[in-house]
Amino acid sequence: xxxxxxxxxxxLLSRIxxxxxxxxxxxxxxxxxxxxxxxxxxxxxxAARTLTEVGLSTELVPLxxxxxxxxxxxxxxxxxxxxxxxxxxxxVPIGIETWQHDPFAAEVxxxxxxxxxxxxxxxxxxAMLVAARALALAKLPLLGDLVLLLTADEEVDQCGxxxxxxxxxxxxxxxxxxxxxxxxxxxxxxxxxxxLKITTxxxxxxxxxxxxxxxxxxxxxxLLNELEHLPVPCKEHPLLGGFTRSIGTxxxxxxxxxxxxxxxxxxxxRTVPGQDSGAVLRHMEALIDDLSRRIPAFRAKVEVTSxxxxxxxxPNAPAVRSxxxxxxxxxxxxxxxxxxxxxxxAALLVAPLGVPMILCGxxxxxxxxxxxxxxxxxxxxxxxxxxxxSAARLLRA
Numbered sequence: 001x002x003x004x005x006x007x008x009x010x011x012l013l014s015r016i017x018x019x020x021x022x023x024x025x026x027x028x029x030x031x032x033x034x035x036x037x038x039x040x041x042x043x044x045x046x047a048a049r050t051l052t053e054v055g056l057s058t059e060l061v062p063l064x065x066x067x068x069x070x071x072x073x074x075x076x077x078x079x080x081x082x083x084x085x086x087x088x089x090x091x092v093p094i095g096i097e098t099w100q101h102d103p104f105a106a107e108v109x110x111x112x113x114x115x116x117x118x119x120x121x122x123x124x125x126x127a128m129l130v131a132a133r134a135l136a137l138a139k140l141p142l143l144g145d146l147v148l149l150l151t152a153d154e155e156v157d158q159c160g161x162x163x164x165x166x167x168x169x170x171x172x173x174x175x176x177x178x179x180x181x182x183x184x185x186x187x188x189x190x191x192x193x194x195x196l197k198i199t200t201x202x203x204x205x206x207x208x209x210x211x212x213x214x215x216x217x218x219x220x221x222x223l224l225n226e227l228e229h230l231p232v233p234c235k236e237h238p239l240l241g242g243f244t245r246s247i248g249t250x251x252x253x254x255x256x257x258x259x260x261x262x263x264x265x266x267x268x269x270r271t272v273p274g275q276d277s278g279a280v281l282r283h284m285e286a287l288i289d290d291l292s293r294r295i296p297a298f299r300a301k302v303e304v305t306s307x308x309x310x311x312x313x314x315p316n317a318p319a320v321r322s323x324x325x326x327x328x329x330x331x332x333x334x335x336x337x338x339x340x341x342x343x344x345x346a347a348l349l350v351a352p353l354g355v356p357m358i359l360c361g362x363x364x365x366x367x368x369x370x371x372x373x374x375x376x377x378x379x380x381x382x383x384x385x386x387x388x389x390s391a392a393r394l395l396r397a
Contacts, residue, residue: 008140009392015134016384022113022377024050025126026106029115035090040152043089044070047150050129054136061163063152069160070150071167074132076142076395081174083394084147085387086345087125087361088154091117097371112374119363123375124179124383125150127362131387142395144174154345161345170349174394175319175356177387178344181363184331184382186324188358189239189339190346192271192310194280197264198223201299204261213259214297217252220263222295226287232280237272239339240310244270266305270341273310308347312339313356319394323358326390330382360386
């Protein structure tokens, strides 16, 4: 990098103002977008106004009543592929525990912005907005577009990301940066999400005469006992580890004095690159077939409720190396890219394209979905600088 570029980048980073990023984060937290039901439209409109006033083009993508995603673009010359920054607009419910800080007041104290979504992930969105504004106001000659995708419904069904997956902005992307909470650490791999619903069927009878019925709950007990030891083909991944499985919910029966004729469980499974979710399903189906042969009247079925692929990027990909260099320049520490055990919108936006995915945002992942959620102000400012400098590097500003 030339001395001229270093000077220009230093001047660009001087535009990052703490008061601006804190103010944007507070405004975003105060706009309630709890999912369900969502209500992301006001947040998308606020972000659109914030970006339009500095020259970005914006498009609201409706997702139903009071719901929308946002696509914004800071245009470059088109000589390089676009760089995409992505974050979700919805937040999870506040839960039943008492908060020390009003979850939607966005109070500032102890060097933090408090509130639901502050860490997951309106702090990340605020950093994205500040970075885009800084680049727009600097009027640097970008060689490629900077595209912001702000998605609705990430916390439930990821319908927002699904509706954006075929956008032309993604087809020409050189990388997608997901600003989920990472404490500004860099992650380049995430596990897949393969959820199942298993139902066992019995025969109802009076509880005092159980011999006249078939207990669906006991059938499920037999299945779960076998499932605990069911082997699944999997090669350990260096950043993600191995396959995991967890029973999430169980529902069965309607009354104490009725033999249950139906029982249902949901199963959370996390896959790794190289693993075939179809093979995982076939192992489950084989188990059901085996139990049907061994246990009289055993009946069950399995349904796939979510199938998101794992995503991984090479640490040597040019976009990843350039992003890590920007993180090192801002933080003074060279990052070692890692992996996360959960799925993000990258599974829908990045996996089909095969472009590098980078996950990096200011929130603390340990605080996601927690009571008294907060984001640290120094991390907000640091994130805005990382995103600004990364765009300048990757778009050759």
